[in-house]
Amino acid sequence: MWVQSLSLTDLRSYMQVDCTLQRGVTTFVGRNGQGKTNLVEAIGYLATLGSHRVATDAPLVRTGATQGIIRCEVVNDERVIMIELAINPGAANKARVNRSPVPKVRDVLGLLRTVLFAPEDLALVKGDPSERRRFLDDLLVQRTPRLASTRSDYERTLKQRNALLKSSSIARRSASTEMLRTLEVWDEKLAEFGSELVAARISLLDDLINLGREKYTFISGDDETLFGMKYVSALGVDSPLLTDRESWRLVILDAIHNKRKEELDRGLTLIGPHRDDILLTLGQMPAKGYASHGESWSIALALRLASFDLLRSDGVDPVLILDDVFAELDVSRRQRLAEQVSTATQVLITAAVDMDIPESLNGVKFSVNSGTVTLQETS
DSSP states (O other), rough: OEEEEEEEEETTTTTEEEOOOOOOEEEEEOOSSSSSHHHHHHHHHHHHSSSSSSSSSSSGOOOOSSOOEEEEEEEEETTTEEEEEOOOOOOEEEEETTTEEEEEEGGGSSSEEEEEGGGGGGGGSSSSSHHHHHHHHHHHHOOOHHHHHHHHHHHHHHHHHHHHHHHHHHSSSSOOOHHHHHHHHHHHHHHHHHHHHHHHHHHHHHEEEEEHHHHHHHHHHOSSEEEEEOOOOOOOTOGGOOOOOHHHHHHHHHHHHTTTHHHHTSSSSOOOOGEEEEEEEEEEEETTTTHHHHHHHHHHHHHHHHHHHHHTTTTTOEEEEEEEOOGGOOOOHHHHHHHTTTTTEEEEEEEEEEGGGGGGGGEEEEEEETEEEEEEEOO
């Protein structure tokens, strides 16, 4: 799989830009703030329907414009697919495939697969649990696009349930029989969608763990310290011993009933996969708080490279995006990373200067300056 063309209209700093891309390595070079990351961010957005830089869509649309548009031609098995996405802050986004509208935006998921590594990925190690949950869920959706619906259904149920709990809390009175009946409906939905999400996350971690260990050992050059990952449920359940969806549904429902009074008092949902975490370890110690800066970089990079290999094992080579990461790595890690990515069908790299990129990754280069993208002449 590879991207052969990218067109942006009113996206970030670009009023209009068009790029023709090729297989192999392509590098966008330019000083910070010139628009390099905006290009690869758009490609990553098409694959996950989310940005690796911001949590909402509004910053993606150029200042003064009401809509941003991403158009991308993707080649998969010699078949060309045109994906077009209109981003409408404050309203529903719209999508087209081969110029025909699709019923739901999430119908484009799976048409383009990417793995994007960026400086923001340090948050996978050092940040809040939400960063690690998002990493897993984004990878889940790329592997199994139908889980986007489960994820959306869970988030909608959580929002509705919180609103109901909050209204009861604000009223400062005992919950009415009618309200409790309504709450029980949302309990069932939360357990239904939540159990599917948790079971899928645990299965994904099982597939990812050995690849993650292998990549960490290679990138860090440390063959003595074992890297580990474990799903940590906020329910206190030993996740590896509970993997099927029905068991999780029953456990979630039981926990909800036990927390009923506390949830009504606080006006907040205290049970569910939105409170879970992924414990990353080096040896016997948690990576968060104990890993050095270099070790944290190696872990984050190992997670992305393991994701790439996992997606590749499904039969489709994802587009690999390295957004301004070589400047953050020492020479040995740069060389190891270059060795790992050299076999990818397409690698898109952003860098402030040419010298940050290992010579083994020389390929097509674009200069990016003040929103202008220019193909460099080869010598």
